[in-house]
């Protein structure tokens with residue numbers, strides 16, 4: 001089962017939620033797809049047992065063959081290749097999809113490998129929590145190709161918790177795509193609500209079941225409760241701001257390792273997701 005954890009903006013506590021879930025529900029896999037800034041390792045302190053480089057295919061032009069017809073420019077939906085009168089430029093935002101090379105009438109495009117980052121894997125705390133993270137090379141623009149590779153590391157038969165990049169860009173979409181369920185983490189502020197709405201629109205458009213965890217919950221700001229109630233969105237958990245939790249975080253300790261009652265709360269979140277998933281399966285198979 002693949003459960004992604006996303007948020008409409010950074011700093012909501014998404015990684016803390018993902019890590020706490022992975023440590024509370026076992027056997028599990030924590031997968032850090034926030035490849036531009038992976039930081040789950042700070043809390044999990046994993047032992048890395050495997051490391052591999054990830055390559056992306058990049059178009060390389062054979063100018064002896066190229067007729068400068070512009071077909072590659074027309075076909076590229078990322079505007080990553082521009083054919084000029086006597087030159088063809090390839091830009092960093094190339095996703096390595098291979099379409100330009102496939103459609104080039106002169107067979108003037110060869111795909112060459114370029115290293116874009118790496119994937120590290122191992123285990124955290126105990127072998128019951130596997131750890132996988134991707135890290136994009138500095139200066140590399142397109143995170144989605146690496147995220148897709150990291151997603152392929154999900155382990156069948158385990159609960160995979162996928163820590164998605166913040167925001168609602170194509171990186172977030174690549175990380176949450178094909179999840180069985182998505183947890184949207186937000187916080188009790190007008191900014192949190194605004195970004196939650198954006199994230200809800202994206203997840204709904206992808207047809208993924210989802211629920212919300214409100215971090216640093218403050219009942220004096222009831223707008224998120226009202227929004228979720230109006231939109232019939234399940235609130236899976238409200239985590240009030242507590243000094244002891246913030247202290248754990250600042251020392252790099254996952255709060256569930258210190259407070260068993262919190263572990264129970266995260267397990268309950270998982271059970272809610274599991275039962276809604278099973279219910280959906282039953283309805284689909286009727």
Ligand code: SF4
Pocket residue numbers: 061065066067068069070071072073083088103104105106107108109
């Ligand atoms: S499609 Fe091929 S031949 Fe045409 S401009 Fe691009 S590289 Fe050159």
Ligand code: SF4
Pocket residue numbers: 058059075076077078079080081090093094095096097098099100101
């Ligand atoms: S490989 Fe795909 S993304 Fe890259 S330039 Fe060609 S068509 Fe565009």
